[in-house]
Amino acid sequence: MSHELLEQAWGAVRGAQRRGAQGARAAAHRVRESTLEWRDGALDRLQESTRMGLEVALFVDGRYSTHATSDLRPEALEGFLDECVAMTRVLAEDAHRALPDPARYQGRFQGDLGLMDEAGVAGSTPAERRRLVQALEAAVRAGPGADQLASVTTACSDTAGERALVCSNGMEGSWRGSSFYLWAECAVKDAGGRKPEGWWYSARRQRGALQAPEEIGREALRRALAQVGAKPEPSGEHPCVVEAAVAGRLFADLLSPLSGWAIQQQRSFLADKLDQAVAAACLTLADDPLLPAGLASQAYDGEGMSAVRRPIFEQGVLRTHFLDTYSARKLGREPTTGGASNLVFQGGERDLAGLLQAMGTGLLVTGFSGGNSNAATGDFSVGVKGMWVEGGRPVRPVAEMNLSGNHLALWKRLAELGNDPNPSSSLRIPSLRFDPVQFSGT
C-alpha cells in the first residue's frame, strides 16, 4: 500500500514538473478509522471511514503555493494540477521559498519507531469495541458516588494509516502508524441544575499500552464528583499545582512564539531569548521525534528533513526556535524543524500528592477554560477550576477563576516538576508546581 501512496505522490510531483514547476513536494495519505460511542447503556454512534488525500507544495518560477485534494480521480487530478500551477504564476516572486537542502534528507533514522501495532489493529473488532465501551461505562457506574450520575458517555476508537512524502530534489519516505483511544465522560447532579462533568482518556500507538478501562471510568467519575459545589475563591496571589493531564494547555502558549513564522513576523516574545534563561532552572525538555511509540514520532518532518532530538529548554535556558526552511531563510538562519513533535520533559522526584504536600496551601488546577495568550508580549489570562488545598490536602472545589500574568514571569516561578508525564499526549508534560501567581475570582 505504501508503494501505491508513493506512486501517487511521485505522480503529482512529476505532473507539476511537466507543467513547469521547478520544484515540488507531495504527500499522500490513507487512514482508516473506527469509532464507537456508547451512552447510558446503549449504542449512540458508530463511525467508520477511510480517508484519503493528496497535498502538493509547488515552486514555480520563484513563486510558491500549496494545495490539497481528496478528489483522486485521474482526470480530476490533471485539472487540479493545471489550475494549481497556473495560479502560482500569478503570485509575487518570493526568493526565500525553496525545498530543503538535500543534505537535510540524509542520515534518516532507519529503525522501527514502534508506530504500528498490527496485532492491535487486527484485534479491534466490532465486538471488542463494544466490550470496551461497556467496560468503560460499567467502571464509571461502579465508582463511589455513582448514584449522583446524570449521564455517562464512553468511546473507543482505533486508526491505522499510511503516509508517503516525496520531494523533487531527492527525498522519499513513507510510514505506517496506528493509534488507539479510550474515553469516558460523565455528568453528575449538583445544586441548581448544575451538572459538572468529568472526563478521562488514554491514547497510545500500541493497543496493549492503553490504560485499563476500569481505571479510566473510575477517574472520570472522581473528577466529575470533585467539582460538585465548586465556587470561586477571593482574588489573590497563591501558589499552585497544575495537574499533568491539563498542564499542556499552559505550556502550549510557548509553542506559537517559538515558531519561525511568529519570530519573523515580530509576533514572538521569545524571538530574542535564545540561550537566555526564560524559565526556572528546573525546566529541561527536548523535542524527540524518535521517541519509541510516541504519538508524534516520525523519522522526518513535514518538509522531509531527517528528524533529530533537540533540546528546547536546558535548565530554564531556551535552546531552540522551530524554524522551517522558509522562515530560516528569511531570518538568515539555519533551519531546525518546523514544529514540535513529542515534547519530553525531565521529570522531578515526586508524584502529584508529593507536590501538594510541598505546596501546603494553594490551588490545585485540574482544568482550564478558554483564555488566550498574546504571542507578541507573553501576557496571558485563562479560566481555571480545581481544588483549594490546605496542609497538602484538597479541601474544597473551586471554579470560575482566572489565572493571569506574563509567561516570562510565570515560568520563572516554576518551583518543581512532578514524576508523572502525561503519556496520552505528544506534549508529555508532568504536573507542575508554581510559586505564588495571580488568580482572580470574587
Added chain:
Amino acid sequence: MAEMNRRDFLRGVAAGTAVVSLPALSCAPAGGALRGAGGPAPAGGAYFDPFGVDEGLLRRVLDRALARGGDFAEIFLQHCVRHSVALEDGAVNSATTGVDLGAGVRVLKGDATGFAFCEDLTEAALLATAETAASVADGPQAARPRRFAVSRPPSRYAIAVPWSEVGVERKVPLVARLDGLARARDPRIVKLSASLRDESSHILVANSEGLRVEDAQPMLVLGATCVARHQGRTETNSQALAKRQGLDWITAGRIEALAHRLVDRCVALFDAVPPPIGELPVVLAAGSSGILLHEAIGHGMEADFNRKGTSIFADKIGKRIAPPGVTIVDDATLPHERGSLNVDDEGQEGQRTVLVEDGVLRTFLHDRISARHYKLAASTGSGRRQSFRFPPVPRMRVTYMERGTHAREEVIASVKKGLFAEDFSNGQVAIGAGDFTFFLKYGRLIEDGKLTAVVKDANLIGAGPKVLEKVDMVADDLVIDENGWTCGKDGQGVPVGLGLPTVRAGAISIGGRKS
C-alpha cells in the same frame, strides 16, 4: 504538532466543552481547493453534475443503508472548493487551494447513529459505505426509501459571480490594497499579513423519507493581522470581514474601513493599562460581545446536550432565565451572513428560532435525532456538520439579542466603575457546569459613567445562567459582528455569526494583571 496528533488535540479539550474562535487570520489554512469533480455525467438524468450521481443510485444507496433494519437513512454529498491568497512582508506571495469531494451516509435506529463516509463516488464505494453505516442496526430490512420530492429552498446568499469563476489575478490587488491602506494609516505598523479566502460548497441531501435538496453555499473571509512597535512595545491586532458573498462585495470602502479599524485598534493598545482583577460590572459593546450569548446560553440550548441530560438548561423550558426585555434569537435567515443557511445539513429549511422570548426560555436547537427524541414535528433546522466526513449535530447559526430601548451612552453612563468590553477573540463553555469564558482583546475602563483607559488581553469568566439573570439594560444598537467566527464542538468546526446591542450585564470576574 504533527498530523497524527490532530485527534489528540481535538479530544484533549475537556469533554462537554465547546469553543469558538476567530481564525488565525495570518495562517492561511492548509486546504484550499479546486475545480471539480467534473467526471462524466451518467447517461439518463444526472441532475447534479459535480457529483456524477443520479437519482437511481441515490435510491440504491439508501435502500442498502436500510438493509439491516435501520429506520432512517440519509446521504450527504459535498463538493467543496476553497482558495486563498496570502500577503506577507508586502507581497501577495502564497496561495492555497483545497478540494473536498465525498459522501457521508447516516443510518438511524432509534437514537443511535451509524455513520460512514467515502471520498470515492463510484457505485461500489457508495454501496460499501451504506453497508457500513447500516450496521448500527442488526435485523431484517424494515423500511424502504420513498420516492424523492425535490425541495426548493429559499435563496439567502446568491452571488452574481461564483468564486469558481474568479481568478487569482482579481484577488491579489484587493489584498495588496488592504496592506497599502493599513501601512499608510500609521507609521508604527511594522508587519502585516493578510489573506483573502473563498469557498464554494455544493451540497446534496437525500433521505429515505423522500427529501432531496441541494444548496450552493459561498463564503469569503478577508482578514489581516498587523504588528505595531512604539517605544519598545509591540502590539498586534486582527480584523476580518466574513460573509456568504462574492468578490464584488469587497468594495474599496469596505477595504478601507477594515484597514482603518485594524490599525486604529492596534495602536490604541499602546496606551493600555493592566486590566482589573476580580468582579466588576461589565457593559458589553455592540458586536463581537455576542460571544456572551454563544457561550453563556447558546451551547446549553443545543438539544443533544439536553437529550443527554447534561445541559444546565435541561429542565428550564418555559421558565424565566433572563429579565423581561431580553429576547435571544438563533437565525439562519439573515441575508449573506456567515452563519446563515438556506437548508441545514439534514436538508431542513433554515429558519429563525427564538430561544429566549422576553426573558423566558422557549426552545432548544434541534436536529433530527433530538426533535424525534422530544417528539417534535420537525427540527429547528439546526443540524450542521463540518463536512461530509461528519454526522450532523445541533449547532448555532447566527445568535444575537434583539435590540432594546436604551441609548448606548445611557448604558455606559449608568456605570460608576466598570469595564466596557469591545473586542473578543475566543471563548469556551463547560456545558454541564455552565461556566463560560470569553477573551477580551480590547476594552475600556468606565469611570464615573465615562470611557477612560484602554485595557486588553483579559479572560472573563462567569456562570451562564447567573450572567443572563443580571442583564438589565439593553440598547437599541444591535450589530451583527462581521469577523469570521468558527465554532468547535465534537471535533467539528462550523461557521457561525453572533451579535449584540450594547448591554449592561452586571458583575463578571475579570482575569486581570498587576502592572
